[in-house]
Amino acid sequence: MTRPHAATSLKTPPVLNAVGLTKSFGDFRANDAVSFSIQPGEIHALLGENGAGKSTFVKLVYGLLQPDEGQIFWQGQPVNISGPLQARQLGIGMVFQHFSLFESLSVAENIQLALPAGENLAALSDRIRDMSDRYGLAIDPDAYIHNLSVGQQQRVEVMRCLLQNPSLLIMDEPTSVLTLQETDQLFSVLRQFADSGMAVLFISHKLDEIRALTSRATVLRRGRNVGTVDTKKNNNRQLAELMVGRKIADVTRQSAPDQSKAVCVIKNLQRPKPTAFAVTLKDISFTANAGEILAIAGIAGNGQDEIMAALSGEWRPPSADIILLDGQDISHLGPAARRRVGLGVVPEERNGHAAIPSMSLSDNALLTSHSLGKAVQHGVIDGAATKAIAAEVIDKFDVRVPSDDPMAASLSGGNLQKFVVGREIIKSPRLLVVAQPTWGVDVGAAVSIRKSMLDLAARGSAVIMISQDLEEVFAIAHKIAVLHGGCLSDVMLASKVTAEQVGILMGGGADIEGASA
Amino acid sequence: MISMTPRKHISLQRTLVTPVVSIMMTLCVGAAIFAILGYDPLAALYQFFIAPLSRPDQVADLFVKACPLIITATGLVFCYRANVWNIGAEGQIVMGAVCAGGVALFVPGLPDILLMPTMILAAMVGGMAWALIPGILKARFNTNEILVSLMLTYVAALFIDWLVRGPWRDPQSFGFPLTKSYDEAALIQRVDLPGIGTLGQLHWGVVAALVLALVAYFVMSRTLFGFQVKVMGDAPRAGAFSGFCAARTTIGVLCISGACAGVAGMVEVSANMGQLQPEVSFGYGFTAIIVAFLARLNPLGVIAAGLVIALAELGGDSAQMALGMPKVVTGVFKGILLFMLLAGETFNRFQLRISWPALSRAPAARGR
Numbered sequence: 001m002t003r004p005h006a007a008t009s010l011k012t013p014p015v016l017n018a019v020g021l022t023k024s025f026g027d028f029r030a031n032d033a034v035s036f037s038i039q040p041g042e043i044h045a046l047l048g049e050n051g052a053g054k055s056t057f058v059k060l061v062y063g064l065l066q067p068d069e070g071q072i073f074w075q076g077q078p079v080n081i082s083g084p085l086q087a088r089q090l091g092i093g094m095v096f097q098h099f100s101l102f103e104s105l106s107v108a109e110n111i112q113l114a115l116p117a118g119e120n121l122a123a124l125s126d127r128i129r130d131m132s133d134r135y136g137l138a139i140d141p142d143a144y145i146h147n148l149s150v151g152q153q154q155r156v157e158v159m160r161c162l163l164q165n166p167s168l169l170i171m172d173e174p175t176s177v178l179t180l181q182e183t184d185q186l187f188s189v190l191r192q193f194a195d196s197g198m199a200v201l202f203i204s205h206k207l208d209e210i211r212a213l214t215s216r217a218t219v220l221r222r223g224r225n226v227g228t229v230d231t232k233k234n235n236n237r238q239l240a241e242l243m244v245g246r247k248i249a250d251v252t253r254q255s256a257p258d259q260s261k262a263v264c265v266i267k268n269l270q271r272p273k274p275t276a277f278a279v280t281l282k283d284i285s286f287t288a289n290a291g292e293i294l295a296i297a298g299i300a301g302n303g304q305d306e307i308m309a310a311l312s313g314e315w316r317p318p319s320a321d322i323i324l325l326d327g328q329d330i331s332h333l334g335p336a337a338r339r340r341v342g343l344g345v346v347p348e349e350r351n352g353h354a355a356i357p358s359m360s361l362s363d364n365a366l367l368t369s370h371s372l373g374k375a376v377q378h379g380v381i382d383g384a385a386t387k388a389i390a391a392e393v394i395d396k397f398d399v400r401v402p403s404d405d406p407m408a409a410s411l412s413g414g415n416l417q418k419f420v421v422g423r424e425i426i427k428s429p430r431l432l433v434v435a436q437p438t439w440g441v442d443v444g445a446a447v448s449i450r451k452s453m454l455d456l457a458a459r460g461s462a463v464i465m466i467s468q469d470l471e472e473v474f475a476i477a478h479k480i481a482v483l484h485g486g487c488l489s490d491v492m493l494a495s496k497v498t499a500e501q502v503g504i505l506m507g508g509g510a511d512i513e514g515a516s517a
Numbered sequence: 518m519i520s521m522t523p524r525k526h527i528s529l530q531r532t533l534v535t536p537v538v539s540i541m542m543t544l545c546v547g548a549a550i551f552a553i554l555g556y557d558p559l560a561a562l563y564q565f566f567i568a569p570l571s572r573p574d575q576v577a578d579l580f581v582k583a584c585p586l587i588i589t590a591t592g593l594v595f596c597y598r599a600n601v602w603n604i605g606a607e608g609q610i611v612m613g614a615v616c617a618g619g620v621a622l623f624v625p626g627l628p629d630i631l632l633m634p635t636m637i638l639a640a641m642v643g644g645m646a647w648a649l650i651p652g653i654l655k656a657r658f659n660t661n662e663i664l665v666s667l668m669l670t671y672v673a674a675l676f677i678d679w680l681v682r683g684p685w686r687d688p689q690s691f692g693f694p695l696t697k698s699y700d701e702a703a704l705i706q707r708v709d710l711p712g713i714g715t716l717g718q719l720h721w722g723v724v725a726a727l728v729l730a731l732v733a734y735f736v737m738s739r740t741l742f743g744f745q746v747k748v749m750g751d752a753p754r755a756g757a758f759s760g761f762c763a764a765r766t767t768i769g770v771l772c773i774s775g776a777c778a779g780v781a782g783m784v785e786v787s788a789n790m791g792q793l794q795p796e797v798s799f800g801y802g803f804t805a806i807i808v809a810f811l812a813r814l815n816p817l818g819v820i821a822a823g824l825v826i827a828l829a830e831l832g833g834d835s836a837q838m839a840l841g842m843p844k845v846v847t848g849v850f851k852g853i854l855l856f857m858l859l860a861g862e863t864f865n866r867f868q869l870r871i872s873w874p875a876l877s878r879a880p881a882a883r884g885r
Binding site for chain 1: 744
């Protein structure tokens, strides 16, 4: 699809033109002479691994940081953006990854708080309705935030920016919380913005989305702009290799193995919600077989945390014969005892759950190996043994460490994730349970994590992967079940369903006939 | 803008220099205050820092003064590392002293060799029981252990007061609120150094305190239990994932700190008093909290911190006696010392950055 404004881009000056922006934190150059421009009516992607400097760049543009060197031109004029207020006055709007909305206030009240004082609520509500109609945002100004879905909340954030008539809208990883259908809605809204002349800077590392939405992408790698490319002429792999700076190995699942041998059986797992904000698990049953990866797909907050706690042993069902591992009832066992019978678990949250940032990697290795005999003798820790475990994980899983046995906090997210996944896989568990294995992880690390999970399955273990990333689910899972509202769908063969069908189930749609495995 | 950012690397060199700088600054500020108040600053500082250390027996007394602080703070380190806020060590000291006293006074026919171990055991049980009340209430009903343990301190203080004025009072004490004196076997003996003899009040309890701190250091740094305590304190969710039980950890560290405090109370009475009296602890349970934090929750640091605090206490006494300095002034000086030590420690761990937004944007003129 062509954009009228993009066609005239050679004549009109760019909305934003950044020339040679450099920003250092100590010795670390987060942005190194980054130049970038965006035309009116253009949707432009900013691509890069974690730590490539995307956030720093956006903060420089939005005035949250000041460049050490370089100049920003706004509609042809040199400007120094001293803060977000000035950025908004210039016409730059930004939607952050994490929402900042007051749950107990209405949509209009939330938006009123962000606008200059003086506009009364009724007039503002009318403006919100106008804008909502014009772009098909479907926002009710009188609705309360706590009644809105995540996608709706995001549209409120977008609306808050729109009411300030921005010429440039920056969106920081907006689709990470959305379903496939919500993502489509968002994209059609963004296309309308572009058609009306607004420039959209879209930050993401989901390559399919970037190629669907944008025509140009600027790729950052280690703080440098390594090129602005045509997203239509490059495939995912080419984009990814540009991001990572090297060739990427293929990760594809083998065909599902013979399904005779069940490793993990869950029978009628129920759990009333432990807190007001948790989810009730309703009668969940499934089987994970040897040699296969079973994906539990679903939007976060539909019972993933609760299933995870039940599998890991952090929560234990009150009755027996609910959770079986290799035929043995492990329902009543705690996490340490379950590890002894061959369970490996990687929780979603790296910091403070899977790992302790303030502790060394060897201490973090001890976290999931203290019940396995080698590292602890008669209650005394064998420091050499824990260091050896950590070193083995670091070596086998290519964890990049700044020093010998560093604190977990000093590793990048991707490297720490490789460590916590490797820490479990190295024990060759009979069952590996992983939640969001590549959440917030760069492409290179994601590839190696997925590969190590496939390798483990190929050696005859079962893998349960809880994920909301459909790209990932379809890349490596043999079977898929969808979790919605605490209910699990039938287990389906990955080869017999499409991403769209799974997306509908994730949004609460009906079961798909004929796909059950 | 002023901001404190955590330092990535805390060098050993700086860690060693920081307390020296802190003490130098305490000397300067203290001298200024003494001068303003009309005392000879040099004489005052002499009384604070030199006089209590001028003779070997005085150095020994410094250790005696630090003894209950070291024992109690060692136990508290476990609690605070596990993020369990036991503020009631003062009461646990008292209950330890009471239980040990009960054995010393009222258990007849114990052979001498068994009396002391039984008293130690009783003191541990007493302190532990007192610490377990907030522990069980927290584990069962999620009550706040700070409030419960603190309030129980006053219960313990009134309980011993009632005992020594009432049922346990020695009929021959001429109306003084005192129990009978302990038997010889229930007293902790002075350390008889070979070739020197006894040194000041130095008793075997001090030796026990130093050994206890060493053992605690080993437990904390090398055992799975110590690891569990640190994990539950730093990241309870990771601890639960690892397979540690939060309630059991809470109960465990409260038992340890209660037992330590109880032993501190027993040692205080058996080494220095020889009988129970209405007050057996002079705020040691509260001062030990400061000691534990001054030591950065490290059992070895507790020895040094206990000695520093004891020096400030003895120096304050000596300044009051020698110069007639009012107690409040010595209190102010102790406060300055603590402030400087804690501030020094803060700067050791964090870097102070002061930036001037208006000036740092000097190139602002360039574009226009």
